[in-house]
Amino acid sequence: MIIEALNRKLLRDLWNIKGQMLAIIMVMACGITTFIMSFGVLDSLKLSRDVYYDRYQFADVFAQLKRAPEAIRQQVLDIPGVSAVELRVTFGVTVQVDGMIEPASGKLISHPDGRKPLLNNLYLRSGRMLLPDEADAILSSEAFADAHGFTLGDRVNMVINGHKRSLKIVGIVLSPEYVYSLAPGGMFPDDKRFGVFWMSQRILEAAVDMDGAFNDIAIRMDRGGNVENIKQELDILLKPYGGLIAYARKNQMSHWFVQNELDQLRVMGLFAPTIFLGVAAFLINVVMTRQVATQRVQIGMLKAVGYSNLEIALHYLKMVLVVVVMGSIFGIAGGIWLGAGMINIYTEFFHFPILQFSFSVEVMIFAVFFCSISAVIGTLVAIGQAAKLPPAEAMRPASPIQFRRTFLERVGLEKYFSHLTRIVIRHLERRPVRALFSTLAIGLSMSILIFAFFMEDSINYMLEVQFDMAQRQDISIGFVKPRAISALEEIRLMPGVMSVEPLRSVAVFLKSGHYSKRSTIMGIRPKPDLNRILDQNLRAAEVPARGLALSSKLAEILHVKKGDVITAEILEDRRPVLRIRVAEIVEEFIGLSAFMDMDQLNRALNESTVITGASLMVDPLWNGPLYQKIKEIPAIVSMSIMQKAREIFKDMMGENILKLVAMNIIFASLISFGVIYNTARIALSERGRELASLRVLGLTRGEVAYLLFGEMAVIILMAIPIGLFTGYLMAFGLAQHMDTELFRIPVVIEKSTYGLSVIIVVVSAALSFYLVWRQVENIDLVTAQKGIE
């Protein structure tokens, strides 16, 4: 019952400043939306992944080897910490799909007969599992089936170990090992050109002469298990059987990619929203402070007639409550809605059985709380300032206090300014703190624009560097096994080939002290023209005649610098161990490679000049015949088309990261607009009466507008350099964090980004001015003179 009139005042006041309130609500909602969306996407992916791994027994340690008898299973189980072992046969195959001109490759994996796999279990999307010893039947990965439109009962032609077979798809499955499916040597998932298939273990063993043997092992640890120990013991055990270095889950291809995507998302997806939320909170604070400050006279009156500070504070806090509640509702709803949309995009790249948007209540509470607190603090500060004054003073409407001569006047420059300009300057000088806050607020909102655009710039730049400067070939091909260099001549003669460069790549385990990393040494020509390496300034570099060129990230992982000597254990037949000097550090934004002169590499491996692949530049007119030709050569196991890779990468980035970026841009623009509009609108309410008086005194609308907007214009002009600078700092900060093994981003900010950000700010300002201007036009000169603020 009490303070009813006060509540009515609240409602009417809110209605009167609905424009400003909407702007604040929008700023807050934008901050909360991006925050909840990004955290939600991240949490959902993580949760889906963890649940999937757990339910489908994703293994902890993996190893590949040439061939070992199944009888050693017990020895593996005896390694301390090992709780389950699955021995498998895997085999690379070529897949022939009717109507597709490029060759596709695949991987066949054995599926135990008559039981479920103990590890890396399959999720059956449709159809059925294999029957024991079922010949001519396979399970296909969903990604491949979807990419080609295969359904149950369709047949797939494969060349297995030199024999062509037609196999019927009886089930479509997903595996925790292939959440992200990547062809060997591929950089990006290409579901059309690479598929994973499961076949009865006994049938596969027979087909590839592996009866009673296996070439792939997956291990599950018990809780206390030590990965390093298990890996070591396993390496010792498998060495006689051609075992390659065992690796833990964290280096498993699919997992590594998923993890990198998540890391990337965490940085890109969370860095921006955190900044946004922080900026939004700051802006809400500034704006609320202002909003309440305009009510100073009324606060004084309320105090004078006997309202207590608490009652007054609560009154204005209700105003904040409206902002907070509405901002939170819109923010949360927006976050969930957009998050669910984003998650759909991820289902295309991450093959989880179920990927559902989920969000944590904590994140919501945090976001809402953060914004609310800052709004409340802003309000309380303003109320405090008004309430601190004796009511008599607070009630004095316009404060004719302290108009000092401005700095410009003191240094004698005032004669260059008109009277109106002097008013503008004095206003700014009179309230330097307020001008500073406005400047900061607008500057910050501009910096998040730059930041948002920057992500796009740097990703584009990264692509440009990767595909236009480093990997300039049109096609890369890989051979089944190393071939003599003369194979190059054969390739050169293929239709449309304009130039060819050899590649000798070898899997390697690099070690330096107790740091190690599995990588690939790419043996290339000393002065490559297609598959180039770039120095730290991104200029084409020569391959050092002696020693290794390490990518900077790899050098960082291994903690080595130019001149250090590292150990390279070659993961091929005889497993030679080399000591190589790091001769050069090269820049690479995607991947983790090491480069070496091809001849030097071959010599070190005691091999005649052999190659494992080639980089081709081709005439696109001949693509058809060329692909056909490549398909017919059994020695070629893989082919990647750079244009396709680039498209896939762009797609992948475009679909997820760039969508986020686009949303960030929209939100940043909204925030900028909200802040600028609010600043202009508050300036009007603070000075509306004064302006009306000046109108009465005979100033034109234009002159009055000049007074009102002159101040804003100065503030915006000052805000622009601040925005540019803090925007750059934020970009720099992101680049520092966005440093995953999969890729790094350079701090590249296009001029157009700066330009566009400035334009958005200026357009926001113009639009705000226009909206406020319409209100200036509506100032009722008579009402304004009645002494009502």
Place this chain on the structure above:
Amino acid sequence: MAKNNGLDDNITFRTDRLTKDYVTGETIVQALRGVTLEIPRGDMVVLLGPSGSGKSTFLNIIGGLDSPTSGEVYFKKDRLSDYSEQQLTLFRRHNVGFIFQAYNLVPSLTALENVALVTDIALDPISPMAAMEAVNLGNRARHFPSQLSGGEQQRVAIARAIAKRPEVLLCDEPTGALDSETGIVVLKALQRVNKEFGTTTIVITHNAAIADMADRVIFFGDGQVTNVKVNENPCPPEEISW
């Protein structure tokens, strides 16, 4: 229990060498320079004096809206400077009715609601509508301040001040914007409140004629009290020659 300050119950306000300085940049304005006064309970007091002589400043200080630079203000037995923030609030809420020189109505509330703003928190108010009628504004109760004339707004401010039936009424030029007829209506209302409830009423005015209806006229000049005139036979408002 008698306090050593020797105040008797019949004095509502007593001030002792009250000064107030306003410091603005490098200049100091001495708005009050030693005001010593007693205002008896139930009196109708008029403050007269030239513009800038410190009348509003004085009124604000005794009403608890501002604090003096030096000197003392006693409200009955209490020293106002001893009041806590909360006591001051309660003092204003329950004891003082204010009519501000600038009206200070809430623009987003109707006339009636502006009055209700005060009755909402008062102990024993009259109804807001009754207060509106007392200032002859019953028919404009639902208008917003911007829809009222200056004099009407002033009357709303008066209605707001008297509605809570305060112990003291402090009026800063309540009739400044009014014609003689409405001025008289307002003054009558003030006098009625003063007589009926024994409300100590202090009215600032530039209209020396109004002084005729006061029990006591205090003259301000240059921040000081220049003269105090006690009027044994105050005349009723309608006889005031405007």
